[in-house]
Amino acid sequence: MSDPLHRPDQPDRPDPLHQPDRLDELAAAVARHSDGLWSDSAVPRQVLVAIDEPIAPTDLLYEPMICFIAKGAKGATAGERSWVTGRGEMFFNPLVLPVTAVFHEVPYRSTVLRLDGRVLTDLLLELDGAEPRTEPGPGGQITAPMTPEIVDAVTRWVRLLDNPDDIRPLAARFEAEILYRLLGSPLGPMLRRFTSADSGTARVRAAAAWIAAHYAEPLSVDTIAAVAHMSTATLHRHFKTATGMSPLRFQKQLRLQEARRQLVAGDTTAALVAEAVGYVSATQFNREYRRVYGLPPATDAARVRGRLAGARRS
Numbered sequence: 578m579s580d581p582l583h584r585p586d587q588p589d590r591p592d593p594l595h596q597p598d599r600l601d602e603l604a605a606a607v608a609r610h611s612d613g614l615w616s617d618s619a620v621p622r623q624v625l626v627a628i629d630e631p632i633a634p635t636d637l638l639y640e641p642m643i644c645f646i647a648k649g650a651k652g653a654t655a656g657e658r659s660w661v662t663g664r665g666e667m668f669f670n671p672l673v674l675p676v677t678a679v680f681h682e683v684p685y686r687s688t689v690l691r692l693d694g695r696v697l698t699d700l701l702l703e704l705d706g707a708e709p710r711t712e713p714g715p716g717g718q719i720t721a722p723m724t725p726e727i728v729d730a731v732t733r734w735v736r737l738l739d740n741p742d743d744i745r746p747l748a749a750r751f752e753a754e755i756l757y758r759l760l761g762s763p764l765g766p767m768l769r770r771f772t773s774a775d776s777g778t779a780r781v782r783a784a785a786a787w788i789a790a791h792y793a794e795p796l797s798v799d800t801i802a803a804v805a806h807m808s809t810a811t812l813h814r815h816f817k818t819a820t821g822m823s824p825l826r827f828q829k830q831l832r833l834q835e836a837r838r839q840l841v842a843g844d845t846t847a848a849l850v851a852e853a854v855g856y857v858s859a860t861q862f863n864r865e866y867r868r869v870y871g872l873p874p875a876t877d878a879a880r881v882r883g884r885l886a887g888a889r890r891s
Contacts, residue, residue: 599728600665604647604686606735611686620737620748624689628680633884636834638789639674641692641771641782643667643759645723645731649685653678656821656830662720667727669719669764671771672782673789674820675830688735690755698772700756721763730755780805781819784812788824792831793855798824832856833869840878841885847874 610618611627618625624642628649637653650663653676661681662668671692723731734751737744759768770776784805788796801824802812816824832854839850851862863873870877 599725599732600647603645603688603728603732603735604684606732606738607647607686607688608684610735610738618735618738619741620734620744622691622693622752623734624691625735626685626687626689628683628685631683632680633881635678635680636837637676637678638831638834639670639672639676641672641694642670643690643692643755643764644670644687645690645727646685646687647728649680649687650682651678651680651685651687654821656817656826658821660720665723665728666720667723667759667762667764669721669767671767671778672785672819674785675827675834688731690731690734690752692771694772696749696752697756697768700753700760701769701772704757704760719764719767724758724762727755727758727762730758777815778819780807781812781815784816784824785820785827788828789831792828792835793853795855796825796828829865830869833866836862836866836874837870837878837881840874841881850874 607625608627610616611625614626614628614632616625616627617623639653644662645667646662646664648664650661652659652661655674655676660668663682730751734748734755737748737751756768759765767778770778773779784801784807787804788801798809798812802809805812805816807815813823816822816827820827822830836850836854839845839853840847847863847866848859851859854862856862866874866877872880
């Protein structure tokens with residue numbers, strides 16, 4: 578069987594599960610209950626993603642999450658970092674992160690578990706093993722193949738939507754099982770660090786969340802370093818390792834993504850949007866917007882609206 582992530586620069590890889598029917602069952606469950614491209618489900622912290630036709634590169638704001646891919650392949654770029662995750666693989670993101678996603682292979686089916694640190698901490702306390710065996714750095718994304726046990730647990734978690742009366746009594750139990758299986762996977766050390774308030778990962782996560790909440794305000798690296806309880810040099814090094822960007826570039830990316838969203842969604846002008854997202858100079862906004870998206874703001878927004886209208890008609 579050919580690998581769905583095969584590209585000319587990569588050798589063929591076997592299906593990580595050697596049992597594609599397991600993944601097909603998960604993909605079918607996602608397709609059965611998805612509502613559009615990205616949809617929050619009735620199960621707490623569960624998101625379903627189903628894409629049938631190729632779409633343009635898409636700006637997304639990742640949250641702390643685990644993404645389980647049952648079909649297709651998706652790439653993402655954040656600053657200087659890029660990665661691809663495909664069928665039978667899972668992806669861990671520990672912090673708020675603006676990315677550009679590219680769906681390399683469709684149909685694409687995945688489900689996302691939004692991480693709740695309290696749920697994970699409670700499980701670790703119950704297991705009496707909260708200390709990690711290794712000391713991962715503050716790096717962000719980690720990918721790993723799903724084991725059959727993880728696929729089975731995630732599939733049952735999504736299939737709760739087949740019988741809504743089961744969600745309340747079983748959702749938390751199924752989520753705990755998924756996390757338990759993940760702790761025994763290659764993602765385990767990073768998940769353990771996710772719960773540690775004093776880890777480098779947690780400090781970068783706090784800084785990223787703070788920037789996301791204050792992206793429209795004038796920010797200084799000294800202020801962000803104080804939030805993270807790091808020196809400015811340490812913050813810069815760890816932040817760039819985790820996100821692929823400096824803190825100020827991270828802020829700029831958040832501003833531009835929000836500006837694009839407002840331009841596409843509303844009847845407004847580039848000058849008003851520039852001010853709303855924190856730019857003092859409309860000229861600087863136009864220059865930086867064009868550098869990232871390839872066109873002036875109004876032209877790009879019209880192009881995106883046209884693509885969205887075409888997708889709705891097809």
